[in-house]
Amino acid sequence: MDFTIEFGGGDPQDVTITLSGEADIADIVRCERELTSDERYRTGLAILCDCSRLQTDGIVHRATIELAARPVSQRDVDRPARAVAYVAADEEAFADLTIWRAHLGGSKSNRRIFMSRQEALDWLRQPAEGG
Numbered sequence: 001m002d003f004t005i006e007f008g009g010g011d012p013q014d015v016t017i018t019l020s021g022e023a024d025i026a027d028i029v030r031c032e033r034e035l036t037s038d039e040r041y042r043t044g045l046a047i048l049c050d051c052s053r054l055q056t057d058g059i060v061h062r063a064t065i066e067l068a069a070r071p072v073s074q075r076d077v078d079r080p081a082r083a084v085a086y087v088a089a090d091e092e093a094f095a096d097l098t099i100w101r102a103h104l105g106g107s108k109s110n111r112r113i114f115m116s117r118q119e120a121l122d123w124l125r126q127p128a129e130g131g
Contacts, residue, residue, distance in 0.1 A: 001023055001054070003018065005017050008040075012121060013085075013121070015041075015048070016047075017047065018050045020053035021053075022055045022057065023059040023096075025068045029068055033071065035075075041079065043080055043081075045082060046081070048117075051097065053089065056093045072104055082110070083110045084110065084112075086112070087114055087120050
């Protein structure tokens with residue numbers, strides 16, 4: 001799996017994470033470590049996670065998903081994002097990302113999944129309560 005993390009330059013997102021290729025738990029953990037170790041990462045950021053080129057192929061059904069969710073859950077405790085919007089590649093990816101979101105606290109985690117980037121950006125533009 002390949003990923004990029006871009007700080008700034010977005011509207012309305014503060015950070016854009018782009019994931020592509022075949023989803024891999026180890027790479028998800030590596031991406032999370034890179035994100036949180038960056039000095040620009042802080043509490044209250046709006047994050048766009050573009051998974052439109054990510055092949056999930058049921059990765060969230062593997063027992064190791066909990067290992068990948070742990071560092072993300074810890075980030076939510078230490079320095080929570082204001083909101084995280086995911087863009088799914090297709091219906092299967094949407095379903096997989098829904099399971100991922102459930103491991104991270106579901107609707108209480110202030111994460112939402114969308115089928116288009118525009119919908120995700122529109123949601124991130126809403127006031128802090130998410131929507």
